[in-house]
Amino acid sequence: MGMGRIERVEARCIGPPVERRTWSHDLPPQFMTCIVVRATTEDGRVGVGAVWNATSFEFDRYTAEATRHLLPVLIGKDPLAREEILREIRPRVFPLPPGAVAAIEVALFDLAGQATGEPLHRLLGATRDRLPAYASPPMLASVPAYLDFVAECLARGFRAIKFHTWCDPARDLELARAVRREHTGAGVEFMLDVENNYTREEAMRAGRELADLGFRWFEAPLPDHDLEGYRALTRELSIPVLPSGNWVRDLSLFREALRTRTWGAARTDVTMMGGVGPALQAGTLARSAGLDCEIMSWGYNLAAAANLHVMLALENCTYFEQAMPYELFEYGMVDAIRLGPDGFVSAPDRPGLGLRVDWEAMEAATFHVVEAPGP
Numbered sequence: 001m002g003m004g005r006i007e008r009v010e011a012r013c014i015g016p017p018v019e020r021r022t023w024s025h026d027l028p029p030q031f032m033t034c035i036v037v038r039a040t041t042e043d044g045r046v047g048v049g050a051v052w053n054a055t056s057f058e059f060d061r062y063t064a065e066a067t068r069h070l071l072p073v074l075i076g077k078d079p080l081a082r083e084e085i086l087r088e089i090r091p092r093v094f095p096l097p098p099g100a101v102a103a104i105e106v107a108l109f110d111l112a113g114q115a116t117g118e119p120l121h122r123l124l125g126a127t128r129d130r131l132p133a134y135a136s137p138p139m140l141a142s143v144p145a146y147l148d149f150v151a152e153c154l155a156r157g158f159r160a161i162k163f164h165t166w167c168d169p170a171r172d173l174e175l176a177r178a179v180r181r182e183h184t185g186a187g188v189e190f191m192l193d194v195e196n197n198y199t200r201e202e203a204m205r206a207g208r209e210l211a212d213l214g215f216r217w218f219e220a221p222l223p224d225h226d227l228e229g230y231r232a233l234t235r236e237l238s239i240p241v242l243p244s245g246n247w248v249r250d251l252s253l254f255r256e257a258l259r260t261r262t263w264g265a266a267r268t269d270v271t272m273m274g275g276v277g278p279a280l281q282a283g284t285l286a287r288s289a290g291l292d293c294e295i296m297s298w299g300y301n302l303a304a305a306a307n308l309h310v311m312l313a314l315e316n317c318t319y320f321e322q323a324m325p326y327e328l329f330e331y332g333m334v335d336a337i338r339l340g341p342d343g344f345v346s347a348p349d350r351p352g353l354g355l356r357v358d359w360e361a362m363e364a365a366t367f368h369v370v371e372a373p374g375p
Contacts, residue, residue, distance in 0.1 A: 003115050004042030006079050009071045011064040011103065012036045013368035016300070016331035021138035023164035024195040033060040034300045034332070036362065037067065037103040041079060045114055048353060049106030049306070051099040051271040052299025064370045066100035071372035074104070079111040086275070098249050098274035105275035106306045106353070113352030120306070120354070121347050124280060124313035130344040131311055133320040134160035134191065136298060143178050150179055150188075153324075157343045160189035160216065160319060167197035169206050180213045193219035196244055200229045204236060211239035217265060217294075220244035230262045240264030245296050246272055254282050258289040269296035270306045279307070283314040297321040301333050305353045308337060312347055320345045332362040 013035055020029035032054050039047040053060040070089040077085055086105060090096070113120050121129065135153040140146050146163065153161050163179075165172045172194060179190055192210060203221035210218050217240040222229045224247035233241045245267035248254050257263065266286040273279040279295065286293035293316050297307040304323070311317035322339055323329045330336045334356035337345055348354025 003045055003079060003111065006039050006074045006077050007042050008040040009074045009107075009372045010038050011067040011071065011100075011370040012038065012362070012366050013059060013061055013064045014332065014362055014365045015059040015367050016365050018328050018331055021328065023138045023193075024197060025139070025166045025168060026197070028056050030054040030056060031059045032300070032328075033063075034302060034362075035060065035063045035099065035103055036302065037071075037107045039074060039079060039104075039107045039111065041111070045111060047079060047107040047109075047111035047114070048302070048357065049103040049108070049110060050300065050302040051103045051106075052303040053099060053271075059367060061368050063097050063099045063103070064368060066097045067104065068370045070100065070104060071370065075372055079108055080115060082108045082112065086277075099271045101274045102271050102276075105277065106270065109276050109306075110352035113354075117351050119347060119349055120276070120309035120352055121312040124276070124309065126309070126312040126347075128312055129349070130340075130346040131308070131317065131320045132160065132343055133322040133339050133345045134158065134162050134189070135324050136162045136321045137164065137324045139164050139166065143175050146175055147178060147182055150183065154186075154188065157339055157341055158322075159187060159343050160191070162191035162193055162219070162321070164193050164195065167194045169198060169202045173206060173209055176210060176213055176215065189216040191215060191217050191219060193244075194221055196220050196223045198222060200226075200232065203229070203233055207233055207237040207239055207241060211237055215239060217242050219267070224248050227257055227260070227262050230257075231260060234261055234264050237264075240292075242267045242294060245269060249273060251278060251281055251285070255285055258285055258291065263291070265292040265294055267294050267296065270310060271303065272296070276306055276310055279310050280313060283310065283316060287314065287316040292316045292318055294319065295321075298323045300329050300331065301335075301337050302353070302355060302357065304329070304337055305348065305355050308345065308347055309353070332358050332365065334358050
């Protein structure tokens with residue numbers, strides 16, 4: 001099924017009026033921006049793509065501003081000629097934030113789903129439509145606060161929880177010991193994410209103890225670019241060590257990291273890789289290397305949806321990352337991605353991204369718009 005050519009496209013920066021939180025002691029409460037691209041065709045279809053960003057001092061404009069040099073390319077194009085459009089826009093701005101390309105590419109995928117009547121995960125060849133989820137909270141104040149949070153998550157049906165903590169080894173391990181004492185043999189998986197803050201020595205010591213405590217994985221102990229340090233941890237530790245997924249954004253470097261056994265499992269997402277296509281390639285490369293690829297899905301629901309569709313198209317993604325508390329990440333949505341009573345999240349079954357948006361709410365929280373209107 002065809003559709004009309006693109007006649008109008010915009011990038012919209014949305015700063016929802018939600019509580020600002022952080023996930024590391026060295027970061028102030030973060031401004032969380034939803035950057036949304038809307039591409040409208042001659043026959044009135046609207047393709048939507050979104051990425052999420054967090055910044056320390058004010059909301060993000062730069063991702064949308066990078067699209068100012070890209071969006072005009074889409075005008076008059078067949079939206080189903082996605083690869084042709086992507087080839088034309090990729091060389092236009094250097095350095096180009098991958099999120100700028102990703103938001104455009106996801107909007108084109110959304111239109112492709114509408115053209116075929118298929119949700120994105122099926123368009124990508126998925127053979128499943130749901131995935132277990134782990135709860136992923138921001139940093140909390142104390143060990144008792146985390147223990148209360150774990151109890152709340154278990155009551156909601158979660159069987160896996162990842163902690164964003166103070167990123168101080170002594171305090172982080174105090175928490176790890178406490179949650180394991182509280183839930184020994186309870187059938188719940190725990191992960192620790194320390195946001196690239198440890199030294200190599202701290203990471204090695206912490207990794208050994210986390211392995212003894214039976215944690216599922218140890219995430220982002222070192223800066224992602226310290227590939228040698230990650231390789232040493234992966235050689236020495238029995239717990240899978242994952243990068244943050246924020247800084248290895250080139251498929252050739254990603255492939256080399258896999259070849260040299262840098263990680264115990266890979267990590268990336270649609271925003272950081274620059275789109276659904278590259279994220280899917282990264283996950284496939286990880287599978288060929290015999291590794292899981294744990295796709296990030298932190299952020300607002302509209303951005304998380306693309307990652308969920310990609311995960312469902314990859315056999316080696318084990319969990320969806322459910323950003324918590326729910327309400328912080330559901331602004332402007334009619335539909336929301338939430339854990340079901342069976343401990344799984346299900347993909348939207350409408351065409352394309354498949355989530356309905358409250359555009360009135362989104363427009364009310366919009367603070368910056370970049371437009372490429374038609375002739």
